[in-house]
Amino acid sequence: MLFVLSEQCLRQGSRIDLKDDKTYHSHLISQLQLSIMLFVRASSLGVLFSGLLLSACGGGGGTNSSTSPNQSSSSASSTAALSDMAALGKQIFFDPSLSASGVQSCGTCHVPSRAHAGDDDLAVPIGGPNFKTQGFRNTPALNYLQFNPAFFFDKDGTPTGGFTRDGRADTFAIQAERPFLAPHEMANGTKAKMAEKLERASYVAEFRRIFGASIFNNPDDAFDRATFAIAAFEKEAPEFHPFDSKFDAFLDGKATLSEQELRGFALFNDPQKGNCAGCHPSTRANGLPPLFTDFTYDNLGVPRNTAIAATADPSYFDLGLCGPDRTDLADRKDLCGAFKVPSLRNVAITAPYFHNGKFNTLREVVSFYVRRDTNPEEWYPSGVNGIEKFNDLPPEYRNNVNTTEVPYNRKLGDQPALDSDEIDAVVAFLNTLTDGYQPQH
Numbered sequence: 014m015l016f017v018l019s020e021q022c023l024r025q026g027s028r029i030d031l032k033d034d035k036t037y038h039s040h041l042i043s044q045l046q047l048s049i050m051l052f053v054r055a056s057s058l059g060v061l062f063s064g065l066l067l068s069a070c071g072g073g074g075g076t077n078s079s080t081s082p083n084q085s086s087s088s089a090s091s092t093a094a095l096s097d098m099a100a101l102g103k104q105i106f107f108d109p110s111l112s113a114s115g116v117q118s119c120g121t122c123h124v125p126s127r128a129h130a131g132d133d134d135l136a137v138p139i140g141g142p143n144f145k146t147q148g149f150r151n152t153p154a155l156n157y158l159q160f161n162p163a164f165f166f167d168k169d170g171t172p173t174g175g176f177t178r179d180g181r182a183d184t185f186a187i188q189a190e191r192p193f194l195a196p197h198e199m200a201n202g203t204k205a206k207m208a209e210k211l212e213r214a215s216y217v218a219e220f221r222r223i224f225g226a227s228i229f230n231n232p233d234d235a236f237d238r239a240t241f242a243i244a245a246f247e248k249e250a251p252e253f254h255p256f257d258s259k260f261d262a263f264l265d266g267k268a269t270l271s272e273q274e275l276r277g278f279a280l281f282n283d284p285q286k287g288n289c290a291g292c293h294p295s296t297r298a299n300g301l302p303p304l305f306t307d308f309t310y311d312n313l314g315v316p317r318n319t320a321i322a323a324t325a326d327p328s329y330f331d332l333g334l335c336g337p338d339r340t341d342l343a344d345r346k347d348l349c350g351a352f353k354v355p356s357l358r359n360v361a362i363t364a365p366y367f368h369n370g371k372f373n374t375l376r377e378v379v380s381f382y383v384r385r386d387t388n389p390e391e392w393y394p395s396g397v398n399g400i401e402k403f404n405d406l407p408p409e410y411r412n413n414v415n416t417t418e419v420p421y422n423r424k425l426g427d428q429p430a431l432d433s434d435e436i437d438a439v440v441a442f443l444n445t446l447t448d449g450y451q452p453q454h
């Protein structure tokens with residue numbers, strides 16, 4: 014079953030009220046500005062939408078990051094069948110011959126069994142022509158990203174959406190260009206070099222069948238078509254959005270959470286305790302099971318990670334929205350240090366954590382959230398002026414760190430928002446978000 018939220022509709026601010034929606038947190042997923050094409054299991058949504066084609070306020074059309082250029086996704090069904098375009102995209106995604114090293118594909122860094130995050134346990138991945146060049150950011154999971162809108166500022170001026178951790182790519186296809194070219198990733202340098210490799214790929218006949226016999230006459234076009242195919246795969250393939258964690262089974266009434274998991278869930282939601290749901294919403298919206306991200310940005314003051322070679326230069330800072338990778342918001346100094354809120358689905362299998370891969374366990378992450386301000390000595394080095402809080406930001410941007418929202422609105426000497434048992438409970442809850450749960454009979 015398929016339903017479409019049209020871009021215009023959402024821009025006009027009308028909402029589709031679905032019976033299973035609960036009142037939402039401050040950042041509303043219903044603010045998605047782009048059309049979302051969803052193939053959702055009937056069981057997640059109930060009979061309410063069976064056979065329904067919801068085009069909320071007509072009009073349709075518009076630029077649409079979630080629809081591939083040839084609308085291939087509309088031919089997919091909620092069963093595992095992929096459109097030809099997406100099936101081709103899958104082959105491209107897993108083809109290491111498309112890299113300069115010959116050993117790295119998209120799938121090398123984005124591993125299916127890890128919700129398409131890295132499985133190297135490294136803070137930042139290795140790539141490049143000799144497979145020796147270190148990258149700059151931790152590899153994010155790709156699951157559930159098809160619900161990520163293109164970048165925009167919402168009506169309150171909150172930066173929202175976009176692909177990569179700084180939102181600089183508007184679509185999956187645009188995002189896919191860089192890894193093929195970047196010197197620290199698949200390192201082809203030019204689109205033509207990548208297209209040369211594509212022309213030798215085992216599936217080239219299928220590529221020509223879909224995109225035309227003469228597609229390689231213009232190598233840049235061939236390159237672009239490969240990114241369209243990858244985008245179709247990332248949007249269509251059920252493995253990117255299974256919605257079959259223990260938590261999903263719990264929502265469907267097919268599993269029970271343990272007492273500790275339930276307590277963790279309550280603490281996760283409680284605005285005075287974890288307040289995690291303030292940015293990682295845990296309720297359904299627009300007929301979607303909870304995504305645990307509102308696609309906004311925040312500056313958490315994550316400690317510097319010296320495992321990243323680039324940090325040997327004391328003047329190197331990854332400032333997220335304001336650069337250096339992203340360039341159009343360089344003047345928005347207030348956004349320096351903000352990174353995208355990731356989904357927490359599958360977070361138990363996507364370590365290490367945060368944009369710089371600073372932490373290896375969920376316990377460390379949750380402890381950091383609640384003890385960052387009460388016990389900064391646990392997280393930051395001491396310098397000449399005492400504990401150097403927020404040391405992965407140049408001093409002039411340290412004021413940008415969020416110090417007003419629970420759980421990081423505390424001061425030195427205050428009680429942390431969660432005690433040790435409560436941290437364990439939140440971690441137990443996060444462990445229920447891993448897909449592939451088999452309900453016990």
Ligand code: HEC
Nearest residue numbers: 118119122138139140150151152153176177178189192198
């Ligand atoms: C060397 C490892 C590596 C390779 C190879 C690689 N990626 Fe990534 N990928 C990353 C990292 C690191 C990021 C985060 C980049 C950033 O934030 O600037 C990322 C980000 C992404 C994102 C955006 C995630 C988000 O949260 O918005 C997508 C989508 C993606 N990659 C798909 C691909 C595709 C498709 C390919 C192949 C063409 C690919 N990647 C190849 C490491 C890799």
Ligand code: HEC
Nearest residue numbers: 287288289291292311315352353354355366367368378382
């Ligand atoms: C004000 C917004 C906000 C709140 C509140 C918040 N988070 Fe986050 N969370 C973020 C942002 C932003 C990131 C990414 C930061 C980065 O990469 O530097 C993040 C990242 C994470 C990660 C790492 C995910 C990954 O794949 O790397 C985990 C785990 C996490 N949050 C859990 C929690 C928990 C548990 C709570 C409640 C105790 C919480 N968050 C509260 C904004 C928030």
